[in-house]
Amino acid sequence: MPRSPSDSSSLLVMRGIVKQFPGVRALDGVNLEVRAGEVHCLLGQNGAGKSTLIKILSGAHEPDEGEVLLDGSPVRLAPPTAAMGHGIATIYQELDLVDGLSVTENIFLGHEMATFGFSRRAEADRATAELLERLGHGEIRPRTEVGSLSPAHKQIVSMARALSHSARVIIMDEPSAALDHDEVGNLFRVIRDLTSQGVAVIYISHRLEEIREIGDRVTVLKDGRTVAVGLVAKDTPTSKIVALMTGRNVEYVFPPRPGRGAHDGRPEVLRVENLTLPGRFADVSFSIRAGEIVGLAGLVGSGRSEIIEAIYGARRAGGRVVLDGRTVRPGSTTRAVRMGMGLAPEERKTQALLLDHPVAQNITLASLSRYTRPRWLGWLDRRTEFAEAERLSQALDIRPPDPRRPIRTLSGGNQQKAVLGRWLAEDRKLLLLDEPTRGVDVGARAELYALVRKLADDGIGVLLVSSEVPEVLGLADRVLVIREGRIVHEAPAEDLDEHRVLDLVMVSAGQRPGSDVAHPSTEGASHD
Amino acid sequence: MTEVDQAAPTGPRLKAAGPGGRFGRLGEVRHLGLVAALTLLAIVGLVTRPENFATSSNLVSILALASTIGVITVGMTFVIIGGGIDLSVGALMALASVWATTLATQSYGPVVMIVCAVLVGTGAGLLNGILIAYGRMVPFIATLAMMVAGRGLAQRMSNQRTQLVQQDNSLIVSLSTTRVLGLPLLVYVFALVVLFGWLVLNRTTFGRRTYAVGGNPEAARLAGIDVRKHTLLLYALSGLCCGIAAVLIMARTTTGSSTHGDLYELDAIAAVIIGGTLLSGGRGTIIGSILGLLIFTVITNLFILNGLNTADQLIAKGAIIVAAVLLQRRSLKTHT
């Protein structure tokens, strides 16, 4: 590969970039230098300013100060069309697709193939099919409505869209957050393909092992400033990067777990019998004991989230769910909560948060009736409520430590802590955690792991879903491996390693896991 | 994720961040704009009609005019914050007023009439709620159907005639004619409803849940809130307000009629939105809605005092709405 670190011809240079938001100085003099044909990684804690920086590059924000040089000459990148004109394409962190439009239309949105305003649809469809083929996802059909795609496929479409611009610089803001191991490998293949053609890739991720695998050089941001520029990825130890990011030494390790068989005598918190939702999952049976953390491992689309949601009553499914000896009637989250369950859902922003509301109100949302007096009147004792929220946010070390701030202004990791905090206000018997660390930085992760373990030690049962196999293996006591909606293996975490899990998880050789993501829903349609 | 913000789908805002920020302050600042607009209108009143505008009897008249629709606006605020909309309010008020003034009902005396109006309003509101929460109909269509059918039923019950409140039941009329401390009783009813609405919205779990249900129904559901039941209750509450408003309009006009409350739905929705509540739900205040409503009422009063003709009055009203909103925007900007 034509990559030489000595090649000093910088394609893109940013100098002294400042960006001020009302009340926040998101960027405070950031420098960045990117070379042609390299994968330049941008690292930093949640809220460090990574997304803001790349939004300046993509023309979505205008910087307050500083300059951007492309090929040595200063350029103006706003509005987004200008950045595109300069050959800069972006895959945003928040999926930026239009659900109501087809795959093709999303990919060519803003730069449609058209004659006198009329779309040349066949031609665009062909181009789309080629792009998707190149990304290894020929099975996504160009005319499919994007809203019906799984998150992983949406991510692929976003990528295809960036490629459609034939850009010189492609920015990827946490592209792997919605992808599983296999998909990430696929993504890396595409990235290598791009860099070999001289395209520069700016890559953002909180998964440090990915940086090691794909990255050439690393720039680290902290609190809106550059703390390290152009470190060579292969040569810098992870611990050093983490120290640069967080300003302290975080052990990227999991809390110790109680020994094998520690839970044997303890009561069953949850028992699931033959849980079935046709077309999604079938015959799921397992149990969780008090103090136990059970992990669900599987590929994206294997049905883990749906199993969790069915247990919680958010989806109706056949079978039986028993919580603490009592059968849970399906179909009502209200009942599930009353019986002692709690769910930290997969998509924080859409499924858990009231973005405009203060942190405090987000924390107390599920336990409001605790602060009423008298209860039947529903009269809120707001002082007690606030005190409780404050206590929890301190206990969870939510930063900034002001429960009155709208939760929108917090970084992802801190938002996630508030979501967990919601279930700590009241005694829970079972916590269902779906991708609890998605988009959360290393430092915050370690804290979350410790918190979950502590909750378990206090006697709560935990069901954990994560697409990061090491996380499941590191945190859970016992692991259930899910494939195509069925439990295919169950073992204590100590008895498994990453390779073994990946083998179990894979669908029979030759078949792409991605193709499964789309099919069950189609089948479901024809069954009914 | 961009909020699908129906209210302002075009703003080139980023993720609706920005001024939406601080909670308490936002409230205050929003109201500041409305108060400024009201003050401006008052100044216009004082300048153009110095001898009429600021008289206590005129102010009482403004409040009395605002009472009926004001009660409805309180219910509408709940519904809109909860992510819905209620087009049936005017029709439900008419229906309740007709039902309560049929000869049959009137024969039981004023208390039964009041109970009847309130029950009819609440019942029809419940039906709205059932269609929306359990029949999963779009609120706009469900309440539109209710609006149409409600007026039809009212016409049918009243035989398309205006029904007088009979002499025996003049207790109801006394709500409008009896004054305490210079204010007709119906203004007190209005004030009580506003106070009650404010307390429920700001001080009870029901109110808190209303914001959650409107702001992010999925999150509310996953937090264990029974979103459907809550939605049902919101429409019932709006219906209840229509029932109370029916009593007030009976008191004020001494009649029940299928023509009462024509286009109240538009006025109430406009007041709520001018008051800073998002049409997409999850935000808003009772105080804002009431200020919005008062702006409309004062505008009307100024027109009456100045004897503008219909045409000019409409033109001016349109212009004032635009001006008030832009003024409010301005005061928001300078404060963030």
Added chain:
Amino acid sequence: MTEVDQAAPTGPRLKAAGPGGRFGRLGEVRHLGLVAALTLLAIVGLVTRPENFATSSNLVSILALASTIGVITVGMTFVIIGGGIDLSVGALMALASVWATTLATQSYGPVVMIVCAVLVGTGAGLLNGILIAYGRMVPFIATLAMMVAGRGLAQRMSNQRTQLVQQDNSLIVSLSTTRVLGLPLLVYVFALVVLFGWLVLNRTTFGRRTYAVGGNPEAARLAGIDVRKHTLLLYALSGLCCGIAAVLIMARTTTGSSTHGDLYELDAIAAVIIGGTLLSGGRGTIIGSILGLLIFTVITNLFILNGLNTADQLIAKGAIIVAAVLLQRRSLKTHT
């Protein structure tokens, strides 16, 4: 990604999975429900009035009735898919009809009258667009203000009188009286507008971008679309449709009047929503809206054919709207 679905905030859907799915088929299936509702209505018509309903003159009459508001519905579909709403349509049609029938305008002959109506509609629509896209006003409020002011201006211009189209300009009236292949010309105008709207919405970049602007304005902006300009154009388009509708209503009633198009805004919005367009924007079809509108027109026709009185008409209309929506839901369910 849960769509913040203003339309159905209560559904216990997860991640908008479920029927929202396939594109082409969805379209078909949605329309299937509407077609089923229309068919049912037609059967009712055939059974109750066998000698009147299915006559060609009655069908022509239904189409002619649907033409005016149909043209407006096309514009409304664009605005709502683009994430907005336009309450001013009825008023703009009235204003355009009045402006085009003033003595001054009429003296220039029919062509100038038509141009005048279209320009007035488009101009007022542009003003809506400016207020919303650049003044960042909430569409509901901006177009409400325009509705109020538009009617006022129309009343002022016409001196609150009905203005007759003069004998010299009867070319305009001939749009309604001249028939080609049995259909009055105005039905062709309607059909052309629908065809044009369909082409623009489905086959041009402008149309596809409208979905993006309504469905995810932030994504549209990041894709380099000028969201504000696009929004502006959407309201101008709606205004243009009002101008065309004004010509049709002039042809049909032989007058311009400030009372034309009363409550058209509600009817048009209802037709669009019944047709499957989300009030929150980003989804919808022209065909659906037109089918929705036809349902309303056929209902009215059936009522009058059967001699129902107003009260019963209203009650039945409310019930039919509910039934149609539930029927549509059912047909959606069985197909996914």
Added chain:
Amino acid sequence: AGALVSACTSNEPVATQQASAPAAAPAAKDGNDAPGEKVVIGFSAPAADHGWIAAISKNAADAAKQYTDVEFKPVEPTNDINQQISAVESLIQAKVNVLVILPNDGQQLNQVARQAMDAGIPVVNVDRVFPDKLSYRAWIGGDNYGMGVAAGHHIGKTLKDKGVSNPVILEIQGIATLPLTQDRSKGFADALKTYGFKVTAQQDAKFTVESGTQVAANLLQAHKKIDAIWNHDDDQGIGVLAAIKEAGRNEFFMVGGAGSANAMRDIQADSGVLKATVTYPPTMAGSAIKVARLIAQGKGMSDLLEQQVPQSITLASETITKDNAAQYLPLGFES
């Protein structure tokens, strides 16, 4: 001569009938028009969204302008009862000398009119009557029942003369929920009954041109052969006629209502189906202003023997046909 059936079936017990054709010009024969003590006349009417109501407001203003001793104080016209109540309240507060009120609904405005009377402000009630006699000093208005009767007689007689049996007679009302509409329909039905006829179908068209077109278009589909139509209002009649023309129907004749200049011209030209109209003169508003002035100044009507203005004045509804259209044309209001 046309079937001039004078409306002697007034439902007002103390009605004073005016001469058959109202005087075309305000008569200034006596001292009553000479400037007297200054009076402030408050005026409230529904919003003018319609030719007849517009003529009401205009006639009132024109009549007031004739007198130097009258200060005319109109308030914002509105179609919302609640607002009209406030408007009248504001006039009471402004302490006008006399009030002229055309209420949106007599019953609903009764209370506030009573307040005015109690406060010593005489109220002249125009057209839609207050149910409580204590609420007004004088009432002046058209004869809605009589109007229906006139239309019924005209249609009945014409059809009888033609020898039609079982005729199809359609009625297009104004706003169905107004008492005046119900009075008109009752008079119409009663008069038809004397000929053994009845109304085949009835729809309401909200007093607007557009609604007139729509209702008529549908009614024409519902009835393949029609003998006569009575349309309550000449304004909405423009729309009705447009629909008839569009459908190319002419097997029937139509009678209008209210008496717009436009309708009279059509009748005079005898070019279409409109053969007659029954009047409901908006000049009543001008007369009301005159009456109000006299009441405030304590004068009587000089043609009458009484010292005071009568309590009730019912205008006759007259039938205008091709024969007498020319005579009435100056009194017709422009739509």
